[in-house]
Amino acid sequence: MIFLIYGTDKDKSHEFLERLMARFLKGKNFFSLHRLDEESFSESVFNGLLKTDSLFLNKNLVVAKRLFQNFAAADYILSNLEILGSSGNVFVFWEEKIKDDFLKKIKKYAEVKKFDSAARPDFKKKKEDEELFKVADLVALRKKQEAWFLYQRIIMKGGPCEEVFWKILWQMKVLGLIKRGGGRKLHPFVLAKAKRAAGLFQEKELDGFLGELVQIYHDYRNGTADLAVGLERFILRV
Structure with missing residues (x-):
C-alpha cells in the first residue's frame, strides 16, 4: 500500500501524516514504524523493509520524507511501484514538491493527497x-x-x-x-x-x-x- 502526501502547505500535510500514522500504529494493527529521508536511504535497507510481510511478523509502516530529492531513491521507488503497492506493508512518501512525470507514475498505484497554501496578496x-x-x-x-x-x-x-x-x-x-x-x-x-x-x-x-x-x-x-x-x-x- 502506498500513500503520497505533498504540497506547499507543510503544516496541513504534516497534520495529515500524523493522523495517517496513528491510523496504522494504534489498536491491533501490529505495524513497526521505520523512518527514512533523502540522506538515509539505502536500497538494501528498503529491500529488507519491503520483504518483511508475514502473518507471523509485524508489518512495516515506512514513512519516507523527501526521498524523491535523491535520484537513486526516486529511480528505485519508481521501478518498484507495483511491488510496493501490492505489499502488505505501508509506504508513506512525504514531499514538498514532486516532478509531474513522477506524480503521473505514482498515481497509478498510490493514494495521493495534495496540500497547497492559498496564494497571499x-x-x-x-x-x-x-x-x-x-x-x-x-x-x-x-x-x-x-x-x-x-x-x-x-x-x-x-x-x-x-x-x-x-x-x-x-x-x-x-x-x-x-x-x-x-x-x-x-x-x-x-x-x-x-x-x-x-x-x-x-x-x-x-x-x-x-x-x-x-x-x-x-x-x-x-x-x-x-x-x-x-x-x-x-x-x-x-
Whole structure:
C-alpha cells in the first residue's frame, strides 16, 4: 500500500501524516514504524523493509520524507511501484514538491493527497515577512516576552513556523560570527544591530543555543518532536 502526501502547505500535510500514522500504529494493527529521508536511504535497507510481510511478523509502516530529492531513491521507488503497492506493508512518501512525470507514475498505484497554501496578496506577505524577522530580532535582544507574544500571534494566524525557525537560527549564527570578530561583509544596518545584540550574550551561550536549535530541527525532521512547541520553549529560554 502506498500513500503520497505533498504540497506547499507543510503544516496541513504534516497534520495529515500524523493522523495517517496513528491510523496504522494504534489498536491491533501490529505495524513497526521505520523512518527514512533523502540522506538515509539505502536500497538494501528498503529491500529488507519491503520483504518483511508475514502473518507471523509485524508489518512495516515506512514513512519516507523527501526521498524523491535523491535520484537513486526516486529511480528505485519508481521501478518498484507495483511491488510496493501490492505489499502488505505501508509506504508513506512525504514531499514538498514532486516532478509531474513522477506524480503521473505514482498515481497509478498510490493514494495521493495534495496540500497547497492559498496564494497571499503581496502586501500581506510583506507584512508577515516583517513579523518573522521581528521575532528573530526580539530573540536576539533577549526580549523573550515580546518575542513569545509575536510568535504566538504568527502561529495562531497559521503562519510558517519553519520560516520563523530559520530566521532565528540565522540571527544566532550572525551573533556568533560577531562575537568571534567577524561579520565585516554584512550589510552595515544588519552589522550595527547584530553588534548591539551580541553584547547581551557570552560566546559559549551562543554556541549552546545554536546546538539547541540544531537539535530541535533534527527531532522535528525525525518526527519525534513538534517544531512549533520546541521553538516556543527555545524563545522562552533565551
